[in-house]
Every structure is written in C-alpha cells, then in structure tokens.
Amino acid sequence: MNRINVLDKAFRLYIPQHDIENAIQKVADGINTDMRGKNPVFVVVLSGAFMFASELFKRLNIDCEICFVKLSSYESTHSTGNVKQVIGIGRSIENRNVVIVEDIIDTGQTVRYALDYLRQLGAADVKISTLFFKPKAFQYDYPIDYVAMNIENEFIVGYGLDYDQQGRNLPDVYILDE
Ligand code: IMP
Ligand code: MG
Numbered sequence: 351m352n353r354i355n356v357l358d359k360a361f362r363l364y365i366p367q368h369d370i371e372n373a374i375q376k377v378a379d380g381i382n383t384d385m386r387g388k389n390p391v392f393v394v395v396l397s398g399a400f401m402f403a404s405e406l407f408k409r410l411n412i413d414c415e416i417c418f419v420k421l422s423s424y425e426s427t428h429s430t431g432n433v434k435q436v437i438g439i440g441r442s443i444e445n446r447n448v449v450i451v452e453d454i455i456d457t458g459q460t461v462r463y464a465l466d467y468l469r470q471l472g473a474a475d476v477k478i479s480t481l482f483f484k485p486k487a488f489q490y491d492y493p494i495d496y497v498a499m500n501i502e503n504e505f506i507v508g509y510g511l512d513y514d515q516q517g518r519n520l521p522d523v524y525i526l527d528e
Contacts, residue, residue: 354524356507356517361524365499370481370509370523371405373498377479378409380496381449389413390447390477393439395464396420397518398453401510402481402498406451417441421460444472449495453510454482458490465492482506482523 352363381390389412394403396418407416420437448468455461461478468476479496486503507513508520517524 351522353527354520356513356524359513360527361507361513362527363522364506364525365501365523367509367521370499374402374405374481375409377496377498378406381406381479382410382412385414385447385449386412388447389415390449391415391417391441391443391473392449392451393443393464393468394418394451395453395460398510398512399451399481401518402453403451406479419464421464439471442471443468445474448473448476450476450478452478452480454484454506455480455494456484456487458488458492461494462490462492481509482511 354361392403392407392414394400394416397420403416417439419439450461450464450468452461452464455478461480465476465478477495478493479498480494481498482501483494483497483499484503485500502525505513505526506523507517507526508523510518511523512518
C-alpha cells in the first residue's frame with residue numbers, strides 16, 4: 351500500500367515498519383548500555399507512543415519500571431494561552447532515573463512540559479527518548495537523548511501517530527501527500 355486516505359487527506363508511504371524497527375533496536379541498544387544498573391522508570395506519553403513503547407520495551411534487557419501519562423493541551427480562557435494537564439503518573443518517582451518515551455517531537459513544547467513536571471516530582475534525572483524528531487520544527491534547546499529517526503518538517507501518520515485520531519494502527523508511517 352503506497353497510497354492511502356485517512357479521512358479527507360491523501361498520504362503516501364514514507365517509512366516502512368522494518369526501517370522503523372531497526373531504528374528502535376538502536377535506541378534500545380543505547381538504553382541497555384546507558385541505563386544498566388540504574389533501574390529507570392519509563393514514562394510513556396499516551397496516546398501516540400504506545401506502539402513505539404511496546405517495540406522498545408521488548409528489546410530492553412535491564413531492570414526497569416514502566417508507567418503511562420496523558421498530556422492534554424487546550425486553549426485556556428485566560429490570556430496565558432496554551433495550558434496542558436497531566437493525568438495519572440500514579441507513583442513516586444522521587445530520586446529515580448526517568449526516561450520519557452514520546453512518539454514525536456515537533457516544536458518541543460509537549461516534552462518541555464513533561465520535563466518540568468517530572469523534575470517537580472523529584473526525579474533524580476530525566477532523559478528523553480522519541481521515535482521521531484523534526485529538527486526543523488524544534489524551538490527549544492534541551493538535549494534529546496535518544497532519537498530513533500529524524501524526519502522532515504511534514505505531517506505523518508501511522509505507527510501510533512494519528513490524524514484526527516485515525517491511523518494509529520497503521521504498521522508503516524505515511525506522509526501527507528498534497
Ligand atoms: P510538540 O509539542 O510541538 O513537540 O508536538 C508534539 C505532539 O504533537 C506529539 O506528541 C504529537 O501528538 C503531535 N504531532 C506533532 N507532529 C505530528 C505529526 O506529524 N503527526 C501526528 N502527530 C503529530
Ligand atoms: Mg503525542
């Protein structure tokens with residue numbers, strides 16, 4: 351399937367599953383080396399990161415814990431603009447080594463928020479892993495420790511990522527074709 355439609359938009363194949371999973375293996379290799387003996391807590395950012403998380407965790411051979419959070423963004427009625435709320439980390443991460451697991455870093459705002467939140471909860475150290483990174487869209491300067499794949503500044507769907515909640519189940523990644 352080289353071309354698909356999701357809702358009202360046309361997409362073309364961009365990254366096949368096999369290439370994605372080779373890249374995830376490299377991230378796993380790095381984490382296995384760096385985090386051995388540190389018993390990290392992985393914090394998966396729902397919903398988009400579920401497929402990345404599943405493939406990553408199967409490849410880890412270190413002691414670790416896994417939990418999930420959901421970040422929701424909306425326009426505030428106040429002049430502060432965009433407000434984000436975190437739902438349900440549900441355990442103490444005080445003095446722990448934490449690794450954020452994200453689907454994609456675009457402007458970087460979501461992960462900026464997650465970093466601050468996890469540090470406030472007393473994490474000893476917070477590292478970042480992401481399946482996709484758009485370097486041309488990134489507006490911050492914090493380091494991103496583990497990137498599976500750098501991509502163009504274009505809209506993609508599949509492998510957990512959605513277009514208007516559709517397409518998360520696609521095993522390959524598709525790019526908007528206009
Ligand atoms: P950021 O806060 O600008 O870095 O955007 C991050 C969030 O926007 C991600 O967690 C995704 O949910 C969503 N997002 C950004 N780019 C894409 C894309 O190309 N496809 C689908 N979702 C995206
Ligand atoms: Mg997301």
